[in-house]
Amino acid sequence: MRVKKQKRHRKVVRFYSACFGFRDPYKVLCDGTFIHHLLQHRLTPADDVLAHLLGARALLFTTRCIIGELRSLGESHSEALEAAQELITARCDHENRVSALVCVESVxxxxxxxxxxxxxxxxxxxxKFREVPGVPVIYGLRNSLxxxxxxxxxxxFVKSTEEKRLHMNEAEYLKLHKKNLKDEMANNSENDMAEEPQVRKNISTAKRMLGVAEKSKFKRKMAKGPNPLSCKKKKRKYDTSIAKNQDRADGGPTKKKRIRKRKRSSKPDAPTS
Structure with a gap:
């Protein structure tokens, strides 16, 4: 049974999120009666209890008029007054305190x-708030919310506004129209860049058919620089005779003498008598 109740609550939260734009963290505006009910049935901490109910983080709010109303109720609601003072205070423009219903309605x-x-x-x-579109109401029953x-x-109200939500409004239409213009201009520039080589090719073909030569075929010959090999300095030949004389003067290497070897005959000596 508890699982079914939780699914039913999640379905209601999705309805308000999809149709009225409610987003996490959810804001909960609490009046004095609800704060007193939470404390009386020990449903604390309140932000955790409401977060479990809504399926997401919850921020608790109250107003100065609600705090003033709890203060006027005396000691029986002193604990609720202390708890309300710890909540976030939503802005209300009432200089003098009004009833909780009027204050919440104005907020x-x-x-x-x-x-x-x-x-x-x-x-x-x-x-009152069942008749106002887009206002979900939370209430307590004993120790459950x-x-x-x-x-x-x-x-x-959702069905009547569904047609408007399905179609674009004027601002969205203008934004989409500007985007389409930018995309079209970008595509045109890309097509021009792609067609440019083809146009050049067609022009050169037309010139060839009319007998008009392109400028690149009649390049004028310009004077070039000298041949780098002709500018090289000649190497000086090394004179060997000068080197020999220089060696002799310096007591350098001298000419080797030729050594003659004696030839021995192979004939035997004559016998002596």
Whole structure:
């Protein structure tokens, strides 16, 4: 049973997220009756309990008028007053304190632009916000919390505005039109760059058919620099005779003498008598 209840709550949260733009973290505007109910049934810490209910992180808000109303109730609501003073204070433009219903109604406005969940135990306040599109209501029943299902008026409002949400508004149409113009200009520039070589090729073919020569074929011969080999300095030949005389003068190497070898005959000596 608990799993079914949780699925039903998640479905309601998805409805308001898809149709009215509610986003995580969810803002919950609590009045004095709801804060007192949480403390009375020990549903603490309140931000964790509401985060479990909504399936995402929750930020708890109240107003100065609600805090003033709790202060006027005396000692019976002193604990609720201390808890309310620890919550985030939503801005209300009331110089003098007004009732919680009037204050919350002024904060929500006609369209609930701040995307508040209204948490209350006040029956009149719950009936009031069933008629306002885009305002989900949270209430407590003993030690459990519930989210009211979207009313028939809220569902009718969603159906009537569905046609507008499906189609582009004027600002979105202008933005898309500008983007299409930029893309078209970029494509045209790319096509021009791709066609340029083909145009040049066609011009050269036409010149050839008309007998007009291109400038590149009649390049004028310009004087070039001298041949680098002809500019090389001649090497000086080395005179060997000068080197020999220089060696002799310096007592250098002298000419070797030829050594003669005696030849011995192979005939035997004559016998002596």
């Amino acid at each position: 929500i406005g006609e369209t609930n632009s701040e995307h508040f969940f209204v948490a209350t135990q006040d029956v009149d306040m719950r009936k 519930f989210i009211e299902q979207p009313s028939s008026k809220q569902k009718e």
